[in-house]
Amino acid sequence: MADRRENVINVKSSKVQAIRQRMLDSVLILFAVGLVIYFSFASQYFLSLKNFMNILSSISVVGIIATGMTLVMITRGIDLSVGSIIALSGCVSALLIVNYSVAWPIAILLTLFIGVVVGAFNGFLITKFNVVPFIATLGSMNIFRGIAFILTNGQAIYVPNKVISYMGTGKLFGLIPVPALIMIFFFVVTWVITRFTVFGRNVFAVGGNSVASRLAGIDVKKLTLVLYIITGALAAISGLVMTGLTSTAMPSAGDGYNLDTITAVYLGGNSASGGEGSVWRTFMGILIIGILNNGMALLSVQSYWQTFVKGCLLIAAVVFDMLRRRK
Amino acid sequence: MIQEYVLEATGICKSFGEVRVLNHADLSIRKGEIHALVGENGAGKSTIIKIISGVYLKDEGSVKIDGNEVHITTPKEAAEAGIRVIHQEINMAKTLTVAENIFLGNYPRKSYGGIDWKRLNEDARKVMEVLGDQIDVEQKVEKISIAEQQMVEIAKALSVHPKILIMDEPTAALNDQETESLFEILDKLRTSGVSIIYITHRFPEIHRLADRATIMRDGETVGVLEKNEICDDTLVSLMIGKEEGAKFSKECSEIGKELFKIENLNVADKLHNVSLSVHQGELVVIFGLVGAGQTELCRAIFGDLKIETGTMWMHGKKMEIRTIQDACSNGIGYVSEDRKLEGIIPLLSVKENICLPSYPHKLSNRFGFINGKTSKKLAAAYYEKLHVKAAGIDQNIGSLSGGNQQKALICRWLANDVKLLILNMPTRGVDVGARAEIYRTMEELSRQGVAVLTISPEMPEALEIADTVYVMHEGKVTARVDRKDATQEILMRNALGIEGEKEDGR
Numbered sequence: 001m002a003d004r005r006e007n008v009i010n011v012k013s014s015k016v017q018a019i020r021q022r023m024l025d026s027v028l029i030l031f032a033v034g035l036v037i038y039f040s041f042a043s044q045y046f047l048s049l050k051n052f053m054n055i056l057s058s059i060s061v062v063g064i065i066a067t068g069m070t071l072v073m074i075t076r077g078i079d080l081s082v083g084s085i086i087a088l089s090g091c092v093s094a095l096l097i098v099n100y101s102v103a104w105p106i107a108i109l110l111t112l113f114i115g116v117v118v119g120a121f122n123g124f125l126i127t128k129f130n131v132v133p134f135i136a137t138l139g140s141m142n143i144f145r146g147i148a149f150i151l152t153n154g155q156a157i158y159v160p161n162k163v164i165s166y167m168g169t170g171k172l173f174g175l176i177p178v179p180a181l182i183m184i185f186f187f188v189v190t191w192v193i194t195r196f197t198v199f200g201r202n203v204f205a206v207g208g209n210s211v212a213s214r215l216a217g218i219d220v221k222k223l224t225l226v227l228y229i230i231t232g233a234l235a236a237i238s239g240l241v242m243t244g245l246t247s248t249a250m251p252s253a254g255d256g257y258n259l260d261t262i263t264a265v266y267l268g269g270n271s272a273s274g275g276e277g278s279v280w281r282t283f284m285g286i287l288i289i290g291i292l293n294n295g296m297a298l299l300s301v302q303s304y305w306q307t308f309v310k311g312c313l314l315i316a317a318v319v320f321d322m323l324r325r326r327k
Numbered sequence: 328m329i330q331e332y333v334l335e336a337t338g339i340c341k342s343f344g345e346v347r348v349l350n351h352a353d354l355s356i357r358k359g360e361i362h363a364l365v366g367e368n369g370a371g372k373s374t375i376i377k378i379i380s381g382v383y384l385k386d387e388g389s390v391k392i393d394g395n396e397v398h399i400t401t402p403k404e405a406a407e408a409g410i411r412v413i414h415q416e417i418n419m420a421k422t423l424t425v426a427e428n429i430f431l432g433n434y435p436r437k438s439y440g441g442i443d444w445k446r447l448n449e450d451a452r453k454v455m456e457v458l459g460d461q462i463d464v465e466q467k468v469e470k471i472s473i474a475e476q477q478m479v480e481i482a483k484a485l486s487v488h489p490k491i492l493i494m495d496e497p498t499a500a501l502n503d504q505e506t507e508s509l510f511e512i513l514d515k516l517r518t519s520g521v522s523i524i525y526i527t528h529r530f531p532e533i534h535r536l537a538d539r540a541t542i543m544r545d546g547e548t549v550g551v552l553e554k555n556e557i558c559d560d561t562l563v564s565l566m567i568g569k570e571e572g573a574k575f576s577k578e579c580s581e582i583g584k585e586l587f588k589i590e591n592l593n594v595a596d597k598l599h600n601v602s603l604s605v606h607q608g609e610l611v612v613i614f615g616l617v618g619a620g621q622t623e624l625c626r627a628i629f630g631d632l633k634i635e636t637g638t639m640w641m642h643g644k645k646m647e648i649r650t651i652q653d654a655c656s657n658g659i660g661y662v663s664e665d666r667k668l669e670g671i672i673p674l675l676s677v678k679e680n681i682c683l684p685s686y687p688h689k690l691s692n693r694f695g696f697i698n699g700k701t702s703k704k705l706a707a708a709y710y711e712k713l714h715v716k717a718a719g720i721d722q723n724i725g726s727l728s729g730g731n732q733q734k735a736l737i738c739r740w741l742a743n744d745v746k747l748l749i750l751n752m753p754t755r756g757v758d759v760g761a762r763a764e765i766y767r768t769m770e771e772l773s774r775q776g777v778a779v780l781t782i783s784p785e786m787p788e789a790l791e792i793a794d795t796v797y798v799m800h801e802g803k804v805t806a807r808v809d810r811k812d813a814t815q816e817i818l819m820r821n822a823l824g825i826e827g828e829k830e831d832g833r
Contacts (some may be wrong), residue, residue, distance in 0.1 A: 197695045198686040205683055208672040215631070215669050216739065217655035217684040275674040 027320075028269060028284045032291060039295035046298055049175070056180035059290035061086070061245075062257055063183040063283070064238045066264045067190040068231035070282045072133075073265050074207040076274035079228060080137040081122060082235040082261055084144035086254030089115055089239030091148045093164065094157040094249035104163050112236050118144055119232020123225035141258065148251035156250045159243055168244020179241045186234065190279045203227070208275030263310060264289060267317045288313070331394070333358045333490055333522050334379070334410075339388035341374055348374050350546040351388070354524075356491060361513060361523045363533045363557075366543035367566055367758035372526055375543070376493055380412045381405035392490070409490035415499055417476045419483075421469040426451030428468055429483045454482045458512050474505035481512065485521075492516065493524040498532065499755075502617040502784065503819075510535060528758075530559050531787070542566055566759060582794065583607030585643070586778035587747045589628070592637030597623040598802045601637070605747070605778040610769060612781045614789040615799035615822050621782040622664070623802070625749050628780075629661040630654035641746055641778075655684050660740025664752035664782070666729065670736050673725030677717055677735050678706040680724045684743045709738035713768055730761025737768060747778040754788065766792050786815055800824040 040047040065082045072079050089111045096107040118140070125136040159165075170178035194200035205213045206220050214220045238257075243249045268285030270277035292313075293306050334356040341349040349371050356362050366372050377383045379390060381399040389396055392408055399405045405412075419428045427434075429451045435443040451464040455478070462475050471479070477497060484492055498506045513523060513536060525536060533540055540557055542550040542565040550565040588604040598620050605611045613621050626632040628639065630648040639646045641657060648654050654661075663669035672680055682690055682702045690702045706720050713734045717727050724735055733753060740748055750769070754762045769792070773779045783789045789796050796813055798806040798821035806821040 196697055198691045198697055199695055201679060201683075201686060201697065205672045205675060205679070208674040209668070211669050212663075212672050213683070214651060215629075215661060215663055216672075217651055217743075219650075219652055275672075 025269065025281065025284075028281070028288070032284065032288050035288065035291050035295065039291070039298065043295065043298040046295060051294065051298075053175065053177055053180065055287075055290040055294045056183070057177035058294065059286045060177070060179035060183035061238045061242050061254075062260045062264060062289075063286050064179075064186055064241065065231065065235050065257070066261045066282050066286055067186045067279055068227070068234040069261045070265050070270060070277060070279050071190065071194070071203050072227050072231055073262070073270060074203050074274055074277045075210070075224065075227060076207055077126070077133040077224065077227065078137065078262065079122060079231050080134065080258045081118070081141040081144055082231060082238075083254040083257040083259075084141045084148065085115060085118055085232055085235035086239040086242055086257060087148040087251050088118065088144045088151075089236035090243040090249040090253050091152050091157065091251055093240055093243060094159045095151060097159060097161050097164075098157055104161055108163070108240065111240060112233055115233040115236025115239075116229050117232075119229040119235075120225065122232065123228030126228065127221040127224050145251070152249070152251045154251060156248050159247050159249055161247075164240060164244045165247050166244065167241050168246070170244075179245075182237065182241065187279055187283055194279060199223070199226075204275060207277075260289070263314050266321075267314055269317060269321060271321055272318060285317075331358055332356060332391075333393060335389075335391040335394075336375065336379060337389055337391075339375060339378060339390075340386045341378060341383060342386055348546050349378075349385075352543065352546060353548045353551075354379070354541055355551075356522045356524060357539070358522055359517055359520045360538040361517055361525055361536045363537035363540040364524055364526045364543070365528075365533065365540055365562060365566060367760065370543040370566075371546040372543055373495070374546075376412065376495070376524070376526070379405065380410055380493065406487065406489075409488075410493065411484040411487065411489040411491070412493040413477075413480050413484055413495065413497060415495045415497075417473070417480055417500075419468050419476065419479065422467060424465050424467055425455075425462055425471070425479050425482075426464040428479055429454060429464070429486050431483070433486070450486075451482070454486050457485065457515075458482055459515070473500045474502070474509075477501065477505075477509065478512075481509075485516075489521065491522045491524065493526075495526045496528065497525075498527070498529070500617075504616075506532075529785075530562060533557060533562070563759065581774075582609045583776075586641070586776065587780070588640040590638050590640075592624075592627060592639070593635045594623060594627050594632050594802075595635055596802075597632065598627060601799075601802075601804050603780075603797050603804065603807070605780055607776050607778075608774050609794045610773055610779055610781065610792050611795050611797065612783050612789045612793035613797045613799055614783055614786065614793075614818055617784050619799040619822065620802035621784075621799055622751060624799070625661055625751050625780075625782060628654070628747075628749060629659055655743065656688070658744055658746030659749070660684075660743060660745040660747070661749045662733070662736050662740070662751060662753060664755055666732055666736065666756070671724045671732050673723070675724060676721045677710065677715065677724050677727070678703060678720040680735055681706040681709060681720070681738045681742050684739060689743070705742050706738070709741050710735070712741075713738055714764065728758075728761070730757040730765070733757055733761070733765060734768070737765075741772075741777075745777055747780065748772065749780045749782075751782040752784065753781060786818055789813075789818065790815065798822050 092114050093107050093111040096102040122137050122140050125131045126133050202218050210220050242253055264286035265282050268281030270281050296306050332355050336354045339349050339352045352375055364372050378385045381402045381404050426448045435446040437443045538554050540552045585604055585606050590602050592601040615621050627634050630651045630653050646657050691697045710720050715734045716731050769779050794810050796808045797804050
């Protein structure tokens with residue numbers, strides 16, 4: 001019957017799509033492997049465990065946030081304020097510890113709480129007043145950054161706290177950087193959430209069709225709010241890691257990290273139109289950025305080129321995605 | 328030849344990959360006729376239209392216009408050859424005015440190159456006058472009704488004086504009066520010599536309009552009927568290739584205990600004192616013209632509209648529904664009339680689409696982890712029960728046919744132990760075969776003790792399936808009619824609000 005024939009066509013096209021998706025994933029892996037091979041030959045310092053740990057460590061501040069950002073972007077949202085939350089949370093923790101002599105566990109908890117509050121602020125604007133996520137977080141990006149500057153009077157604050165330093169520069173067994181561990185922990189947790197939980201399936205459903213999801217009984221507003229809260233909290237953790245890296249909190253910290261995070265998500269091949277995606281793709285995206293930055297630095301390429309190449313890669317990835325969905 | 332053919336497409340073949348969707352199909356149109364093109368979904372109607380209008384390239388066959396062979400390769404060439412298509416979905420720049428839309432890309436210019444607004448509006452007014460419609464051409468398209476937008480689409484098509492006008496289910500979004508005025512326009516166009524290819528599922532429209540009809544099945548032309556040969560039985564048997572099992576024949580139903588009841592439901596400006604009840608084994612249809620409040624009633628019951636006053640009972644127990652989540656946990660399921668926008672989640676599998684509402688309380692532990700095995704079993708059970716046709720429950724739902732998507736959406740609520748199933752236009756865009764199956768499913772569910780509440784703006788459907796019809800008009804229930812008393816006239820008079828309150832059957 002006509003029905004069956006229709007299905008035959010469609011099964012075929014969905015298979016083709018799956019193959020194309022796998023192709024894209026393998027293209028990325030091949031690209032990363034190619035980069036590794038190239039840099040290994042080009043620089044004698046590149047191929048070593050220590051350098052690999054350096055790369056992991058260098059991508060962890062952005063990587064931690066990118067896990068939450070992936071979820072937000074699967075639901076067709078975006079959070080531009082994460083870079084400012086890095087600064088704000090770093091500064092808050094520094095002020096609490098240095099100026100108010102708050103014990104570090106409480107300071108860290110309060111900092112995370114700030115992340116939750118600012119994330120909720122974003123989510124509230126988006127769900128309660130239906131502000132477009134791009135604009136809501138563009139506004140809050142400036143608000144949070146502004147607060148960081150106001151609180152610190154624009155000054156960097158030295159934070160002589162061992163625990164926070166450990167979060168940024170510590171090494172487990174003298175080898176594995178603590179920030180990388182934190183990042184990998186969140187990647188695994190996010191993967192488990194997307195793969196095995198109701199919440200994770202709902203994220204994909206809302207991204208695929210939010211009206212239909214609402215009519216299937218999913219509380220779309222609540223889910224959206226929770227996603228922005230998660231991202232805010234993750235950005236606060238990144239802020240602590242960043243502060244730990246240099247033992248200094250700066251109100252200008254994390255500038256541009258919002259865009260780096262978004263770049264990583266897209267670069268990994270996550271669709272720009274929502275409803276599908278995976279944190280592992282994001283991880284591939286951010287790993288490629290890390291390898292490139294590291295390799296180019298080892299080859300003493302001017303850092304301007306890193307920016308240039310990152311831009312080219314992003315556009316290539318998105319164009320690839322568009323070609324993939326065109327029939 | 329008695330009458331000349333303006334369009335002759337013969338022996339058209341088209342394959343996508345290895346799948347042949349058109350197999351030597353023919354379509355010939357006479358000058359100044361309305362020609363109905365009929366067939367189940369997937370029969371090849373839209374493919375042949377797309378070939379004629381230059382969207383697809385044919386593999387084999389010939390297309391002649393006015394007796395001359397033509398090779399149309401782009402929509403633009405089709406337009407130049409005098410072929411215009413009005414698609415089912417309205418496609419207009421909503422923030423521009425009616426006049427601007429009519430002449431989009433084709434504005435009259437002044438000598439210095441600027442747009443001649445005065446002439447634009449005058450020309451637009453002239454076109455609309457030909458249609459006999461009084462729409463302010465300087466109004467923005469977003470401010471006018473769907474029916475008026477449809478008129479503008481027609482005006483737009485007519486502005487280039489086409490020979491052949493192709494219309495794909497133009498009445499899908501129109502109510503009965505609007506449909507009738509569209510038909511009057513089509514009559515006028517026919518008299519003026521325009522040929523119209525009219526794609527539709529609705530038999531009454533074929534009787535009303537068509538001079539001839541071409542019936543397609545499985546990519547082939549299986550019949551061309553002259554006006555005097557067109558009758559329902561012939562059409563159905565040609566469309567499905569067999570005569571039995573086509574039409575849904577209602578079995579005598581035994582009405583059991585009351586399952587669901589609403590009393591004096593009020594929603595600000597939308598619903599006024601609506602009361603109704605649904606019994607076991609009873610198919611209840613809410614009939615009304617489009618916009619009479621049926622959809623609002625669904626949404627109110629489903630917790631998506633704020634209820635001012637009124638009470639709802641399920642199985643004799645009072646319910647408090649404030650949110651959709653409340654509705655779901657009380658066993659209410661809603662299948663929207665807009666499957667694509669409000670029903671399916673296209674990127675997810677059939678299984679996930681079915682399990683979506685059941686995940687939180689049936690298919691996961693208290694930490695929110697999904698039990699994959701149980702989910703699969705649950706989805707597969709209902710998938711098989713309703714005979715959803717797909718490659719399996721892991722197939723992407725977006726790639727199923729309309730009827731199968733609809734069945735999967737019904738599965739979604741069955742899996743969630745639905746007690747009240749609200750179906751808003753459940754057979755919209757569903758082919759004849761699947762339609763009967765959906766009706767049968769509804770009947771069976773009702774017998775098994777699920778309260779089934781159906782919204783239908785189509786009178787034949789309402790009369791065909793309902794045990795009880797509630798007629799709505801301007802947010803009120805104007806009548807409750809039993810199957811044995813239901814006639815087209817009673818329903819229509821009440822839907823128009825001209826019957827008064829005397830037909831109250833209780």
